[in-house]
Structure formats: C-alpha cells, structure tokens
Amino acid sequence: MSMNNQGRPTDIRSTTNSAVPDTVTGNRGLQIEEPLIFEQDASGRCGVDLPEVPAVASRLGAVKPRAKVGLPGLAEPQVVRHYTRLSQKNYAIDSGLYPLGSCTMKHNPRLNEKMARLPGFSDVHPLQPESTVQGALELMAELGRWLTTLTGMAAVTLAPAAGAHGEMCGIMAIRAAHEAKGDTGRTKILVPESAHGTNPATAAACGYAVEAIPATEDGRVDLEALKAKLGPDVAGLMLTNPNTCGLFERDIITIAEAVHAAGAYFYCDGANFNAIVGRVRPADLGIDVMHINLHKTFSTPHGGGGPGSGPVVFAESLAPFVPVPYVVQDKDGSFRLVEQAGDGPAFGRMKAFHGQMGMFVRALSYMMSHGADGLRQVANDAVLNANYVLASLKDVMTPSFDGPCMHECLFDDRFLKGTGVTTLDIAKALIDEGFHPMTMYFPLVVHGALLIEPTETESKAGLDQFITALRALAERAKSGDAEYFQAAPRLTPRRRLDETAAARKPILRWTPEAAAEKVAAE
Amino acid sequence: MRYLPLTEADRRSMLAAIRASTVDDLFRDVPKAARLSGPIEGLPNHMGELEVERTLSAMAGKNLPAGSVPSFLGAGSYRHHIPATVDHLVQRGEFLTAYTPYQPEVSQGTLQVLFEFQTQVSLLTGMDVANASMYDGATACAEAVMMANRVTRRKKAILSGGLHPHYRDTTTTDARFIGFETVVMPAAPTGGEDLLSQIDGDTSCVVVQNPDVFGHVRDYTDLGKACQAKGVLLIVVVTEAMSLGLLTPPGEMGADIVAAEGQSLGNALNFGGPYVGLFAVKEKLVRQMPGRLCGQTVDADGRRGFVLTLSTREQHIRREKATSNICTNSGLCALAFSIHLSLLGEEGFTQLARLNHAKAVQLADKLAAVKGVEIVNDSFFNEFTVKLPKPAAAVVEQLAERRILAGVPASRLFAGELEELLIVAATETNTESDMDAFAKALAEVLS
Amino acid sequence: MTIKYTKDHEWVRVEGDVATVGVSDHAQHQLGDVVFVELPDVGRQLQQGKEAAVVESVKAASDVYAPVSGEVIEANADLENDPSLVNTGAETTGWFFKLRLSNPAELDALMDEAAYKAFVEGQA
Structure with a gap:
C-alpha cells in the first residue's frame, strides 16, 4: 500500500460543553438558522411575475412536454432573506484577513464590478458580428498587452477558464511544439515535490509521466537532482516561482538554461506572480510559458470557488502554439477574432466562446487603477507584509526555512511537538479569534504546514492583531491547554463537521423521500 | 494608491522590525540580471476611479449591447x-469575496448554496447527482467524455453532428493531447444520423445534444437503451438550460451523464463568459465524477451542516491520479443560477x-x-x-x-x-x- | 494457515491455492477512518506489486498493491456498505479480495508476523 502523506486529522473530538445556548428557535442573535429552499416550498407561490403565454401550436415535435420538475415555490422576500442569511454564515475578504497561502486573497475593488456590468461588456453576445463588438475585442487586446508587457512575453491566450485550465493549455503547447519538431520521445514532465496538486494532475492528464524533483534543505529545487533527471525523454519542467514555500528560486536562470539545453521547455506556474509583479519579468528568467491567475494577482473575486480566469503567456519559443481563439488587430485599426485553428501550429479550442470576458474587464480595471508604479508597489507591500508576519512570529512558531520570504511565509508544526495540538487545531482556534485560517498541510514538503499569505491590502494594524492572536494561541498550545484547541471553533454557525460520515454515506442532494423520513421521525 | 493601506511610516517601522534597510533587501534572492530598477516601461501609471471608468466606458461604448x-x-x-434580486444578492461581499469553502465552519453559506444548487441541477436534468459546477458547458462535455473513458475503460467517443461545434472542438482538443479517439459525425442540419452503427467494442460513449445546435428537439430514449445494451454511456449535452422546463429531461431518456450550460439562468451574456457548467450523473457513477461535491453531515453538536466531500477524487489529494485537474469551479455563476431558479x-x-x-x-x-x-x-x-x-x-x-x-x-x-x-x-x-x-x-x- | 505481510502494509493469508488479501492493522491506524474501498473486479489478473485496490480516508487515497499474483475470485462486498470494517477488523472482516495464486513461490519473499512487527517498529 502506498501510504499517502496528505492525510490530516479529521475526526471530531466531541466535547461535553456545547457552544449552543438554549434558544427556542436555535437562532443566536445575528446567527439565524436557515432551512433549505426545498423546506420552504409552497405550491403556487412564485418569486417572479411573467406575462401570459401566447396560445400557439406546439412545435416540440414528438416529445411530450414535461410534467413536473420538482422545484420549490418561494416569494421574492423569502428568497432575499434566504440568501442574505446564508451569506452571513460565510467568512470573506470583505469581513477580515484571509491569509490563505498560495491563494492571494486580496481586496476586490468594487469599481471592477461596476465596469464588468457596463451593458457594453455584460450585455454583448459572444457571436455578435465583429463590427458590433470592437470595444470588447479592444479590451481583450489591451488586457493581453498588459499581460505580455508585465511578463516580457511574446504572446498570450486569454481562453483558459482558470489556473488549472491554463496549466493544461501550457502543457498542450509544449506537447504540440515537440510534435511539430517530430520529437516524440519525450514522455516525462518534471515537477518539484512542493508543487500545487494541479501540476502533476495536469501533466498526467496530458499523458506525461510525472517525475518528482526533491527539495533542498533551504526549500528550493535541488538543482543537481534536476540536472540528473533531465534528458531526451523530458518534455518540460513545471515549476512554481516564487515557489509554494514562499521562496524565490535563486537558481532559476541556471535551471532554465539546463532545461533548454536538454531540449525541454520551462513551464512556470504563475499562481504566485503577486510577489514579483512589476519587479521581475518572467521572460527574463528564461521561462517559456506561464499561466496567470487573474483571480489571484489581479483581484477578480474568488466568488466562493470561482469563476477564475487563467490566461497563458508564451515566449517566442512557444508563441506559434497559442490556441484559438485570439484577437488580432488589422492595419486599419479594427480588431477581429481568429476562431479556427486551421492547418497552422495553433491548436484549440479549450472552451466555448472567447474566455472569461467578465474577468478580463475586472482585471484590466484593476491594472489600470494601479498602473506600472502601483503594481510594483503591490509586490513590495505583499512581500513586506509577509516578512513582517514571519519576523513577528518566528520566536513562537517554527519557520520552515531561514531568510526572507516572498509574498507568503511558511511554518511547520515543530512548535506544537508534544502539545497534543495539531496544525488543524490552531487553524480552528484562529477562526474563533475572527480570522480565516492560513493554508494548512500544504506544501507537503514540511510537516503540518501553515502557509500564511497576508497580501498587500492588509493594514499594519490588521496584521498586528492577527500576529497577537497567533502568538497567544501558540503560547497557549505550549502551555498544555490542548482541550481548548480540540474543541474549537465554538463561536461559528457550525462547529467541526463530521467529514467521515459525509464521505461514508454521501448525501449530495435534498430528496423528497429524505424529507418525508425526517418528518416521520419527528 | 487607494487599495494599499500601508503608509510610509508603516513601511519604515515594519522594515525595522524585519531588520531590513529597504524593501529591495527582501528581493535579494532574485537574480540581479532579472531585477527591474523601476516601473515597467510601456504601461501608464496609476489612475483614479474616474479616469478608469472613463477609459473603460469608452471601450464599452464601442459595442452594441x-x-x-x-x-x-x-x-x-x-x-x-435576470431579476434584479439576483445580481443584488450575488454582489454581497460574503459570497463575492469568499474562497472555496475548505473551512466548513466559516463557509456554511456557500456550502448550503452548493447543496441546493446540486439538488436543483439534479431535478432539472432528471439525474441522481450533480456536482458543484464546472467552468462551462463545453468543458463539462469534454470532462464527461473523459469520465466515460474511465468508467468503461474504453477510449473512443462518438460525437453527434448536432453537437455545438465549440463543445466538439473542446472535446477533440482534449482527445488529441490526452490521448483518446473521437468519431465526429458530419453536421446534420436537417436531422437524422445513424449513431448506433458507429458503436464498436472500443466505444466508451455517445455524445448527443438536446435541443441540438440547429434547434431540433430529440428523443434519445431508444439510443439510450441501445447504448446500455452495449455497455456504452450516453452523454446528453444541453446548451439551453431553459429548455429543461418544458422538454423531457435527459435522465428520463436514459442519459448516464448530462453536461450542460447553465448561463441562461441568472447569468448575463458577458461576451461568452464566465458561465456555469452543469454536470450530473447516475448515482453509481458518482465516485468517477470530476469537480467539487458538497455533502450533508452533522457538526460536533449534532446539527445539520455541509462540507465538501469525496475530495479524494480531486487533484489536491490524488495529484497525478486525480479524476481531473480541475480546481476552480464557477461558484458565483452557480449562485446566480441558483437564486434565479429559486425565484422562478x-x-x-x-x-x-x-x-x-x-x-x-x-x-x-x-x-x-x-x-x-x-x-x-x-x-x-x-x-x-x-x-x-x-x-x-x-x-x-x-x-x-x-x-x-x-x-x-x-x-x-x-x-x-x-x-x-x-x-x-x-x-x-x-x-x-x-x-x-x-x-x-x-x-x-x-x- | 499463515499470514504474511508486505513492506507496503498488505497482508495475505493462504488456504490451499486461495489467498485472502487486506491491509494491516498498522496501516488502518495510519489511514484513519476509512470511507471507501475500491475493489478489483472478479476475474481480473493481478500482478505482484501492481495496483489492485484503492482505500480512501477523508483526506487521503492510497493504492493497495497485490502482494502476490493471481486471478481475483471474490471481492469483499461487505466493504461497499460498511468501509469502517477496515478500521474495526483490518485483518479479519475487513479483508479486501481473494485471489487464486498463480505463483505460490512469491510468498517466500514476504514477511511473517514477527518480521513485519519488527519492520513497522523500525519505521517508527
């Protein structure tokens, strides 16, 4: 059996002192219990008023109209209250510090929302004649220009819908480039152990064998190990820079040279671009292809898990392999879309239509707001904030590596040794203090990882409060108060949830049958 | 810069706490040759809201809404x-600016929404289970084919000529790079194609669309039965979710997987994205499904709550053995879909x-x-x-x-x-x- | 009837030419609460050391390798309904599958109970 080291504690340690005060309703002040929409159904109730359906002869052909869907009926005020109450059970950037490492949870400016909702962008159909969407195409071209300028790259595709989709696009381009050279013997992609899970998943999905590169003592790629693995069977290297330990790969130029000397391509996972935007151009590091998460560096909202947007930039070496569709500007200044791959080296497509336009508008609005000077300041402040957190916690927690970090700082759980408190427990106790936890148990290269990325949009006062809370928790853990941690969180709408039960007998939807059983049981 | 809270005094005192003299010291691991000494050339400096709004409004003004x-x-x-309520609720910061609900104690809002969304999608499609959304209908279609390949351990997909060409091309792109075979039927604008005769021992699935790209309404019940007899999965694509309010749902026609576009509910045209892919399957296939899933459970006090579940299928656990490399979904668009459907x-x-x-x-x-x-x-x-x-x-x-x-x-x-x-x-x-x-x-x- | 173990924490118990396979109690402890077990189809030919099954806890999925080669003749249907059997009876009721040995000599290289115990202690 291959013991997988991603495991982390998930059991609920039950406690006798329930956090729930005994109210008649189960509500607790501003925390209001909210049933499912399906439990609020009344037949004949509706939240919209529609015109009468004109009497026409059906043209559905042989298919019989559907008898019933089974949706619940609610009036508009009920719907508003339902989602408002649900929203109040969420932590969000708007409410406080959200220091998830590698996720870049920065402020989402509302100007961007307003711009994305201009009817000229939001109310345009993707297949309108090009003459009626020149502004939309211009916006895509302009966003592409910002991205290629910031990265120093030759070409860009805006099509990928998210970071992992961008990775897929980049690896496809690498494969296409090798195939175009008739070089079919390259079967491997090298991926460092510290990589985000999407990297090996992407390489494997594209039919490559994944070979892990170990890390050195100082948290970087082991250059000698990398060189030893490079050869005529390697298609490319996927590397995150700054890496997932929050460290800049010092040897990156040497790495790029070695990769190129072996005839392979260098893919960079741009998830952590926020650390270096405006200060370093990835092209100057020897990178051939990189995706950019607009929902990280360029602040398009995460929206509870999406939508994202993952444009990919290409150096000259891979520029001919940009997938369709893409925008070109003709000599007369007008823009048009190239939508068919044809017989050229371009491939595609990767999704319907032209990419996540709504995210393009938000990202460009963000870039223009900052400008070249402001983006450089973004990187400076993001790195400064992370180093300030690192410096303020290093005496009570255990930093995994020496020296300054980039935009995020990594600790491991050595400081908890012998306390009976785990990384997970610290995270849950942090929730009671009013903070979203940091990224836990990732990267996998250290034990019980705690990865903190404050971003540049946090104030010093906000960081100081977070630091004070985390210092107090670290000291409390060492003082032997494990039970306090194991019962956390106490003050949330729900306490620790039974993930084992959820996975053993999955309940993935509401059903009328289950509802009837519940009523019968009560 | 209006989005940056640090003052110069803050920066000085923080650098002192770090024992660095300038912020440049913190970038000392960057190779000298790659360090830029000042702002990148060729881009303007920062702008106020008014100026940004003016520039972007001018671009928007060149389009015909x-x-x-x-x-x-x-x-x-x-x-x-789209009812006004939808966009109002979607813009609540607690939904808009939250991350993926990996910490369920502080994400019950998003999680309950996803549970309700999964239920709504199951009901609309007539299927047993739906996931918490995909990027869009086309990527959902390609993922459905790859899932069918995994389930059947076969490698050939038959794509109907009535399938939206963008969905077809998204699938054939994956086929080329991921390594499976597709049989693409010629476009059949007037209807009628013989999909059954294309099926052989290597066929994993048949992909059809309803209504098809030309608008024809189809009954795939017989095709579903024939597929089942041959151990082939029937994938039904729906690009107009509104049709599910009137037509026989794919589940009743014997679909094994439904891949659909949910944009029609709650989501504006947006020049093609972001949209929301719907993905629903028969119960027995749930563990082969890509994407996030939300499930019901109880908390330490025994109260009903929701968590992301069956996550061992996903890339952050299984890495190169994951069912898909997908990480992000289309959460906010799924929320808009769900609110619109709740109102309706x-x-x-x-x-x-x-x-x-x-x-x-x-x-x-x-x-x-x-x-x-x-x-x-x-x-x-x-x-x-x-x-x-x-x-x-x-x-x-x-x-x-x-x-x-x-x-x-x-x-x-x-x-x-x-x-x-x-x-x-x-x-x-x-x-x-x-x-x-x-x-x-x-x-x-x-x- | 003897039980033998692999370095990958599978056990195998042989009666005649039929081998019953599962994961060790030690492995079960390491995994935590098991939520799902994916078993091989009856009739499948397994190769020693190659992937045979998958065992999942909430946050981890691990491959289970065939300790010996052979054809699968039965999979433990009880695990489908109650994967927690792996936790409560890893080396008894929580068995994974049975196979018909194709090369009994492969057993010789596996550890006996005492050797496995020493191996596990050595790893800790």
Missing part, C-alpha cells in the same frame, strides 16, 4: 431577463420555458412568411435554423447595420460551411415588434 436592439442570437448563449420556482420556471417556446413559434411563423426563407426544423424549443437564399454571414452584417442582431450564421460555427443557414433564437425578452422589425428588415435585405 444586445438588449439595446432586437436580438435573436443563441447557439449556446442566451439573453434572458416550479411555476415560474415551467411557465418561462413555455413562454420561450411560444416566442420562438411566433418568430418562426413570421420569418417563414418572408420570401426566400425556409424553416429547416420540424421541431424546436426556443431556437431554430432557417435557410436563406444567400450567405447568412453577409445577411447578418447587413442587418447589424440596420441595428438588428439577427442570429448566428452556421458558417461561423462550422468553419465556413453551411453558409446559407442562420441559427435564430427567441426568448421572453423579444417583443412582437422586435420580431416584426426583424422580419421586415430581413425581407428588405433579401429582396
């Missing part, structure tokens, strides 16, 4: 009325679907009366194909000059082929006078 003129475009993206309810959703169909019938009658125009379909929901006496792309351009967005020329989707065909959609947003204006202008352009 579909809602400002009579508009009949569909082909995978549909203009429906059973009565509203089914009535809206009937209204869409009636509008399309009215439009078909009006266009059929135009000389030289032939309705290709004998069945449709809210979209159908017309045959014109001249190339549709040119007609569409001429109509756009008259400020009418007439539909999608089939040649735009089929790489220049089928140039006389125009795919036309009508929704509840089209008034009778819109339709009259369209018919009149079309008659003028064709005469």
Whole structure:
C-alpha cells in the first residue's frame, strides 16, 4: 500500500460543553438558522411575475412536454432573506484577513464590478458580428498587452477558464511544439515535490509521466537532482516561482538554461506572480510559458470557488502554439477574432466562446487603477507584509526555512511537538479569534504546514492583531491547554463537521423521500 | 494608491522590525540580471476611479449591447431577463469575496448554496447527482467524455453532428493531447444520423445534444437503451438550460451523464463568459465524477451542516491520479443560477420555458412568411435554423447595420460551411415588434 | 494457515491455492477512518506489486498493491456498505479480495508476523 502523506486529522473530538445556548428557535442573535429552499416550498407561490403565454401550436415535435420538475415555490422576500442569511454564515475578504497561502486573497475593488456590468461588456453576445463588438475585442487586446508587457512575453491566450485550465493549455503547447519538431520521445514532465496538486494532475492528464524533483534543505529545487533527471525523454519542467514555500528560486536562470539545453521547455506556474509583479519579468528568467491567475494577482473575486480566469503567456519559443481563439488587430485599426485553428501550429479550442470576458474587464480595471508604479508597489507591500508576519512570529512558531520570504511565509508544526495540538487545531482556534485560517498541510514538503499569505491590502494594524492572536494561541498550545484547541471553533454557525460520515454515506442532494423520513421521525 | 493601506511610516517601522534597510533587501534572492530598477516601461501609471471608468466606458461604448436592439442570437448563449434580486444578492461581499469553502465552519453559506444548487441541477436534468459546477458547458462535455473513458475503460467517443461545434472542438482538443479517439459525425442540419452503427467494442460513449445546435428537439430514449445494451454511456449535452422546463429531461431518456450550460439562468451574456457548467450523473457513477461535491453531515453538536466531500477524487489529494485537474469551479455563476431558479420556482420556471417556446413559434411563423426563407426544423424549443437564399454571414452584417442582431450564421460555427443557414433564437425578452422589425428588415435585405 | 505481510502494509493469508488479501492493522491506524474501498473486479489478473485496490480516508487515497499474483475470485462486498470494517477488523472482516495464486513461490519473499512487527517498529 502506498501510504499517502496528505492525510490530516479529521475526526471530531466531541466535547461535553456545547457552544449552543438554549434558544427556542436555535437562532443566536445575528446567527439565524436557515432551512433549505426545498423546506420552504409552497405550491403556487412564485418569486417572479411573467406575462401570459401566447396560445400557439406546439412545435416540440414528438416529445411530450414535461410534467413536473420538482422545484420549490418561494416569494421574492423569502428568497432575499434566504440568501442574505446564508451569506452571513460565510467568512470573506470583505469581513477580515484571509491569509490563505498560495491563494492571494486580496481586496476586490468594487469599481471592477461596476465596469464588468457596463451593458457594453455584460450585455454583448459572444457571436455578435465583429463590427458590433470592437470595444470588447479592444479590451481583450489591451488586457493581453498588459499581460505580455508585465511578463516580457511574446504572446498570450486569454481562453483558459482558470489556473488549472491554463496549466493544461501550457502543457498542450509544449506537447504540440515537440510534435511539430517530430520529437516524440519525450514522455516525462518534471515537477518539484512542493508543487500545487494541479501540476502533476495536469501533466498526467496530458499523458506525461510525472517525475518528482526533491527539495533542498533551504526549500528550493535541488538543482543537481534536476540536472540528473533531465534528458531526451523530458518534455518540460513545471515549476512554481516564487515557489509554494514562499521562496524565490535563486537558481532559476541556471535551471532554465539546463532545461533548454536538454531540449525541454520551462513551464512556470504563475499562481504566485503577486510577489514579483512589476519587479521581475518572467521572460527574463528564461521561462517559456506561464499561466496567470487573474483571480489571484489581479483581484477578480474568488466568488466562493470561482469563476477564475487563467490566461497563458508564451515566449517566442512557444508563441506559434497559442490556441484559438485570439484577437488580432488589422492595419486599419479594427480588431477581429481568429476562431479556427486551421492547418497552422495553433491548436484549440479549450472552451466555448472567447474566455472569461467578465474577468478580463475586472482585471484590466484593476491594472489600470494601479498602473506600472502601483503594481510594483503591490509586490513590495505583499512581500513586506509577509516578512513582517514571519519576523513577528518566528520566536513562537517554527519557520520552515531561514531568510526572507516572498509574498507568503511558511511554518511547520515543530512548535506544537508534544502539545497534543495539531496544525488543524490552531487553524480552528484562529477562526474563533475572527480570522480565516492560513493554508494548512500544504506544501507537503514540511510537516503540518501553515502557509500564511497576508497580501498587500492588509493594514499594519490588521496584521498586528492577527500576529497577537497567533502568538497567544501558540503560547497557549505550549502551555498544555490542548482541550481548548480540540474543541474549537465554538463561536461559528457550525462547529467541526463530521467529514467521515459525509464521505461514508454521501448525501449530495435534498430528496423528497429524505424529507418525508425526517418528518416521520419527528 | 487607494487599495494599499500601508503608509510610509508603516513601511519604515515594519522594515525595522524585519531588520531590513529597504524593501529591495527582501528581493535579494532574485537574480540581479532579472531585477527591474523601476516601473515597467510601456504601461501608464496609476489612475483614479474616474479616469478608469472613463477609459473603460469608452471601450464599452464601442459595442452594441444586445438588449439595446432586437436580438435573436443563441447557439449556446442566451439573453434572458435576470431579476434584479439576483445580481443584488450575488454582489454581497460574503459570497463575492469568499474562497472555496475548505473551512466548513466559516463557509456554511456557500456550502448550503452548493447543496441546493446540486439538488436543483439534479431535478432539472432528471439525474441522481450533480456536482458543484464546472467552468462551462463545453468543458463539462469534454470532462464527461473523459469520465466515460474511465468508467468503461474504453477510449473512443462518438460525437453527434448536432453537437455545438465549440463543445466538439473542446472535446477533440482534449482527445488529441490526452490521448483518446473521437468519431465526429458530419453536421446534420436537417436531422437524422445513424449513431448506433458507429458503436464498436472500443466505444466508451455517445455524445448527443438536446435541443441540438440547429434547434431540433430529440428523443434519445431508444439510443439510450441501445447504448446500455452495449455497455456504452450516453452523454446528453444541453446548451439551453431553459429548455429543461418544458422538454423531457435527459435522465428520463436514459442519459448516464448530462453536461450542460447553465448561463441562461441568472447569468448575463458577458461576451461568452464566465458561465456555469452543469454536470450530473447516475448515482453509481458518482465516485468517477470530476469537480467539487458538497455533502450533508452533522457538526460536533449534532446539527445539520455541509462540507465538501469525496475530495479524494480531486487533484489536491490524488495529484497525478486525480479524476481531473480541475480546481476552480464557477461558484458565483452557480449562485446566480441558483437564486434565479429559486425565484422562478416550479411555476415560474415551467411557465418561462413555455413562454420561450411560444416566442420562438411566433418568430418562426413570421420569418417563414418572408420570401426566400425556409424553416429547416420540424421541431424546436426556443431556437431554430432557417435557410436563406444567400450567405447568412453577409445577411447578418447587413442587418447589424440596420441595428438588428439577427442570429448566428452556421458558417461561423462550422468553419465556413453551411453558409446559407442562420441559427435564430427567441426568448421572453423579444417583443412582437422586435420580431416584426426583424422580419421586415430581413425581407428588405433579401429582396 | 499463515499470514504474511508486505513492506507496503498488505497482508495475505493462504488456504490451499486461495489467498485472502487486506491491509494491516498498522496501516488502518495510519489511514484513519476509512470511507471507501475500491475493489478489483472478479476475474481480473493481478500482478505482484501492481495496483489492485484503492482505500480512501477523508483526506487521503492510497493504492493497495497485490502482494502476490493471481486471478481475483471474490471481492469483499461487505466493504461497499460498511468501509469502517477496515478500521474495526483490518485483518479479519475487513479483508479486501481473494485471489487464486498463480505463483505460490512469491510468498517466500514476504514477511511473517514477527518480521513485519519488527519492520513497522523500525519505521517508527
């Protein structure tokens, strides 16, 4: 059996002192219990008023109209209250510090929302004649220009819908480039152990064998190990820079040279671009292809898990392999879309239509707001904030590596040794203090990882409060108060949830049958 | 810079706490050759809200919003009325600015929404289980094919000629790079294709669309039975979710997997994205499903709560053995879908679907009366194909000059082929006078 | 009837030419609460050391390798309904599958109970 080291504690340690005060309703002040929409159904109730359906002869052909869907009926005020109450059970950037490492949870400016909702962008159909969407195409071209300028790259595709989709696009381009050279013997992609899970998943999905590169003592790629693995069977290297330990790969130029000397391509996972935007151009590091998460560096909202947007930039070496569709500007200044791959080296497509336009508008609005000077300041402040957190916690927690970090700082759980408190427990106790936890148990290269990325949009006062809370928790853990941690969180709408039960007998939807059983049981 | 809270005094005191003299010290691991000494050239410096708004509004002003003129475009993206409540709720910061709900104690809002969304999608499609959304309908389609390959341990997908070409191409791109085979049937604008004879021992799935890209309404019940007999999965694609309020759901026709586009509910046209892919399966296939899943459980006090579950399928655990490399979903668009559907309810959703169909019938009658125009379909929901006496792309351009967005020329989707065909959609947003204006202008352009 | 173990924490118990396979009690402890077990189809030919099954806890999925080669003749249907059997009876009721040995000599290289115990202690 291959013991997988991603495991982390998930059991609920039950406690006798329930956090729930005994109210008649189960509500607790501003925390209001909210049933499912399906439990609020009344037949004949509706939240919209529609015109009468004109009497026409059906043209559905042989298919019989559907008898019933089974949706619940609610009036508009009920719907508003339902989602408002649900929203109040969420932590969000708007409410406080959200220091998830590698996720870049920065402020989402509302100007961007307003711009994305201009009817000229939001109310345009993707297949309108090009003459009626020149502004939309211009916006895509302009966003592409910002991205290629910031990265120093030759070409860009805006099509990928998210970071992992961008990775897929980049690896496809690498494969296409090798195939175009008739070089079919390259079967491997090298991926460092510290990589985000999407990297090996992407390489494997594209039919490559994944070979892990170990890390050195100082948290970087082991250059000698990398060189030893490079050869005529390697298609490319996927590397995150700054890496997932929050460290800049010092040897990156040497790495790029070695990769190129072996005839392979260098893919960079741009998830952590926020650390270096405006200060370093990835092209100057020897990178051939990189995706950019607009929902990280360029602040398009995460929206509870999406939508994202993952444009990919290409150096000259891979520029001919940009997938369709893409925008070109003709000599007369007008823009048009190239939508068919044809017989050229371009491939595609990767999704319907032209990419996540709504995210393009938000990202460009963000870039223009900052400008070249402001983006450089973004990187400076993001790195400064992370180093300030690192410096303020290093005496009570255990930093995994020496020296300054980039935009995020990594600790491991050595400081908890012998306390009976785990990384997970610290995270849950942090929730009671009013903070979203940091990224836990990732990267996998250290034990019980705690990865903190404050971003540049946090104030010093906000960081100081977070630091004070985390210092107090670290000291409390060492003082032997494990039970306090194991019962956390106490003050949330729900306490620790039974993930084992959820996975053993999955309940993935509401059903009328289950509802009837519940009523019968009560 | 209005988004950066640190003052110069803050920066100085923080650098002192770190024992660094300047922020440049913190970038000392960057190779000297790659360090930029100042702002990147070729880009402007920062701008105020007013200036940004002015610049972007000017770009937006160069586009013709579909809602400002009579508009009949569909082909995978549909203009429906979105109640004001939807966008208001979607913009609540607690939804908008939250991350993926990996910490369930502080994410019950998003999680309950996803549980309700999964239930709504299951009901609409007539399937047992749905996931918490995919990027869009086309990527959902490609993921469905890859899932069928895993389930059947076979490697050949048969793609109907009625499948939206963007969905087809997204799937064949994956086929080329991921390494499976596709049989792409020729476009069949007038209907009828023999998918069954294509099935052999290597076939993992047959992918069909309903209504198909030309608008035909199909009954795939017999195909489903035949597939089942051969151990082949039936994948049904739906690009117009509104049709599920009126047509037999794919689940009742024997679909094993449904891959659909949910944009029609709650989501604006947005020039093609972001949209929301719907993905639903039969119960027995749930562990082979890609994407996030939300499940019901209880908390330490025994109260009902929700968590992301069955996550061992996903990339962050299984890495190179994951069912898919997907990480992000389309959470906020799924929320908009869910709110819109909650407002509609059973009565509203089914009535809206009937209204869409009636509008399309009215439009078909009006266009059929135009000389030289032939309705290709004998069945449709809210979209159908017309045959014109001249190339549709040119007609569409001429109509756009008259400020009418007439539909999608089939040649735009089929790489220049089928140039006389125009795919036309009508929704509840089209008034009778819109339709009259369209018919009149079309008659003028064709005469 | 003897039980033998692999370095990958599978156990195998042989009666005649039929081998019953599962994961060790030690492995079960390491995994935590098991939520799902994916078993090989009856009739499948397994190769020693190659992937045979998958065992999942909430946050981890691990491959189970065939300790010996052979054809699968039965999979433990009880695990489908109650994967927690792996936790409560890893080396008894929580068995994974039975196979018909194709090369009994492969057993010789596996550890006996005492050797496995020493191996596990050595790893800790």
